[in-house]
Amino acid sequence: KKVQEARMSYTFDDFLLTPNASYVEPKDIDTKIELGKGIKLNIPVLSAAMDTVTEADLAIAMAQQGGVGVIHRNITLERQVEEVKKVKNAEDLTIRDVVTISQDSTVAEAEAIMRDELISGLPVVEGDEILGIISKRDIRPFLKSEMSTKIKDIMTSDVVTVDEGVSAEEALNIAYDNKVERLPVVRDGKLVGIITIKDILNRSQYPNAARDKDGNFLVAAACGPFDLDRAMALDQAGADIISIDCAHAHNMNVVKFTETIKDNIDAELCVGNIATAEAAEDLISMGVDALKVGIGPGSMCTTRIVAGVGVPQLTAISDVADAAADSGIPVIADGGIRYSGDVAKAIGAGADAVMLGNLLAASLEAPGDIVIMHGKQYKKYRGMGSMGAMTSEYDGGADRYFQGQKSKMNHTKYVPEGIEGAVPYKGTVAEILFQLVGGLKSSMGYCGAKDIKAMQEKANFVRITSSGIKESHPHDLLITNESPNYPTL
Numbered sequence: 509k510k511v512q513e514a515r516m517s518y519t520f521d522d523f524l525l526t527p528n529a530s531y532v533e534p535k536d537i538d539t540k541i542e543l544g545k546g547i548k549l550n551i552p553v554l555s556a557a558m559d560t561v562t563e564a565d566l567a568i569a570m571a572q573q574g575g576v577g578v579i580h581r582n583i584t585l586e587r588q589v590e591e592v593k594k595v596k597n598a599e600d601l602t603i604r605d606v607v608t609i610s611q612d613s614t615v616a617e618a619e620a621i622m623r624d625e626l627i628s629g630l631p632v633v634e635g636d637e638i639l640g641i642i643s644k645r646d647i648r649p650f651l652k653s654e655m656s657t658k659i660k661d662i663m664t665s666d667v668v669t670v671d672e673g674v675s676a677e678e679a680l681n682i683a684y685d686n687k688v689e690r691l692p693v694v695r696d697g698k699l700v701g702i703i704t705i706k707d708i709l710n711r712s713q714y715p716n717a718a719r720d721k722d723g724n725f726l727v728a729a730a731c732g733p734f735d736l737d738r739a740m741a742l743d744q745a746g747a748d749i750i751s752i753d754c755a756h757a758h759n760m761n762v763v764k765f766t767e768t769i770k771d772n773i774d775a776e777l778c779v780g781n782i783a784t785a786e787a788a789e790d791l792i793s794m795g796v797d798a799l800k801v802g803i804g805p806g807s808m809c810t811t812r813i814v815a816g817v818g819v820p821q822l823t824a825i826s827d828v829a830d831a832a833a834d835s836g837i838p839v840i841a842d843g844g845i846r847y848s849g850d851v852a853k854a855i856g857a858g859a860d861a862v863m864l865g866n867l868l869a870a871s872l873e874a875p876g877d878i879v880i881m882h883g884k885q886y887k888k889y890r891g892m893g894s895m896g897a898m899t900s901e902y903d904g905g906a907d908r909y910f911q912g913q914k915s916k917m918n919h920t921k922y923v924p925e926g927i928e929g930a931v932p933y934k935g936t937v938a939e940i941l942f943q944l945v946g947g948l949k950s951s952m953g954y955c956g957a958k959d960i961k962a963m964q965e966k967a968n969f970v971r972i973t974s975s976g977i978k979e980s981h982p983h984d985l986l987i988t989n990e991s992p993n994y995p996t997l
C-alpha cells in the first residue's frame with residue numbers, strides 16, 4: 509500500500525515553464541531579493557559552503573556581482589573567521605600596512621622605495637607621528653644631481669589627513685577640495701593607514717554589488733548544526749548570514765539546537781537542508797530566517813544512492829515554498845542546478861534564490877588551481893560528504909553527515925555520501941553569473957514576470973516526457989562551437 513500510494517515527485521527535467529502574454533523586456537527586469545532583515549541581494553544566487561567552492565576570493569566575486577558566498581567550514585575556526593573578515597574588509601579603503609619613510613632619508617632612498625613598492629607617495633613619519641608626505645612629483649626635480657637631498661627639506665609638511673572611519677564620499681570630497689591624491693588616515697593623531705583616490709574610484713566598478721549598511725560586501729558563513737562557538741565567532745567577525753550546514757536539518761536535535769544558535773547571534777540564520785513541508789514548519793517554529801532545500805540533488809552527491817533517501821528537487825522546492833509562504837521566510841534551492849533554465853524553474857516553483865556548487869567550482873575564483881587533463885582545463889570539485897573532504901586535514905564537514913570525530917587513520921570508518929571529481933573550467937564568476945542571470949531574465953521575459961515575486965506567482969509549468977527533454981536539447985546536429993551557457997562535458 510505504501511508503495512502504491514506514494515506521491516509522484518519531479519525535478520527540473522520533468523517540466524518546462526510555459527510562455528505567458530508579456531509586456532516585460534529582459535532589460536527592465538529586476539532580480540533583487542531579500543534574504544532576511546537588511547540582506548538585499550541584487551541577484552538571487554548564493555555559492556555553496558564547500559571547500560572547492562567558497563572561500564574569500566569567490567565570496568568577494570559573488571558580492572561584486574550582487575549575490576553572496578557562504579564560506580565553507582572545512583577549516584579551523586580561526587581560518588574561517590579570517591576568510592569572513594577578508595570579504596568584509598575587501599573594500600576597506602584604508603591600506604593598513606603603509607610604507608613610510610623618515611625625514612632624514614634621502615631622495616635616493618625615497619626613489620628606491622617608490623620603485624620597489626610600485627607606489628607614488630610616502631608618508632614621512634617619526635614613530636607613529638606623521639610629519640609630512642612626499643610624492644614622486646616632489647622628488648622628480650632632484651633625481652638628476654641632488655639625490656642626497658634630505659626628505660625633510662622638500663616634503664609637504666602641511667598634510668591633509670582624515671580620521672579613521674571616514675566614509676568613501678567624505679574622503680573623496682576632502683581629496684578633491686585639497687587637490688591631493690592620497691590621504692593619510694590617523695587615529696588620535698597617529699598614522700594608521702592611507703587612502704588613495706584611485707581606490708575610492710575603483711569601488712564604483714561594481715554598481716550591482718551586494719553590500720551591508722556600511723557599504724561593505726555581504727558575506728555568509730557555514731557552521732555545524734551543534735557548533736555554537738563557531739556560529740558566535742562568525743557572527744562577531746561580521747558574517748551577515750550564518751548558515752547551519754547539515755545533510756538532514758529535520759533531525760530534531762538539529763531543529764532544537766537551531767533556537768539556541770538563533771538566540772546567540774545577530775546575523776540572519778539560514779538552516780538546511782530539508783526537503784519536506786513538515787521540516788519547513790518545524791524549523792520556522794524555531795524562528796529561522798531562511799530555509800535551504802535539497803536532499804540529494806547535488807551533482808556530486810550520492811545520498812540518494814547510498815541511503816536511498818531524497819526528494820526530487822522541484823517537488824521539494826515547491827513543498828517547502830508552499831509551507832513557508834504564510835511566514836514569508838525565504839527559500840533557497842540548493843543543488844542540482846545545471847543551466848540557467850533550472851534557476852528559472854526553481855524560482856517558478858517557489859524558491860527565492862538558488863545555491864550553486866558545481867557551476868561555481870568551475871570558476872577562476874574557486875579554491876584550487878586549474879588542472880589540465882587530456883588537453884582540457886578543469887577545476888577540482890568534491891562533495892563535503894566525500895571521503896576526501898571528510899578525512900581532510902580538518903574534518904569540519906564530517907558532522908554534516910553525523911559522522912564527526914573519527915580516526916583519520918581509518919578511512920573505512922566513514923560512509924561517504926559524495927564523490928570527488930573535476931568540472932570543466934568556465935572562466936570568472938562574473939562571466940558565469942552573466943550567463944546565468946541573463947538566462948533567468950530571458951525566462952522572466954517569456955513568463956511576463958518583471959521581478960522575482962512575479963515569477964513565483966506567474967510561472968506555469970507543463971509536464972514533459974522523455975521525448976520532450978530530447979526535443980529541448982540541441983539534437984540532430986554536431987555541435988561545432990560550444991556555447992558559454994550550454995557546455996558539454
Ligand code: RVP
Nearest residue numbers: 556806807843844865866891892893926
Ligand atoms: P551542485 O550545485 O549540484 O553541485 O550541488 C551543490 C550542493 O550539494 C551543496 O550546496 C550541498 O548542499 C550539496 N552537497 C555538498 N556536498 C555534498 C555531498 O558530499 N553529498 N552535497
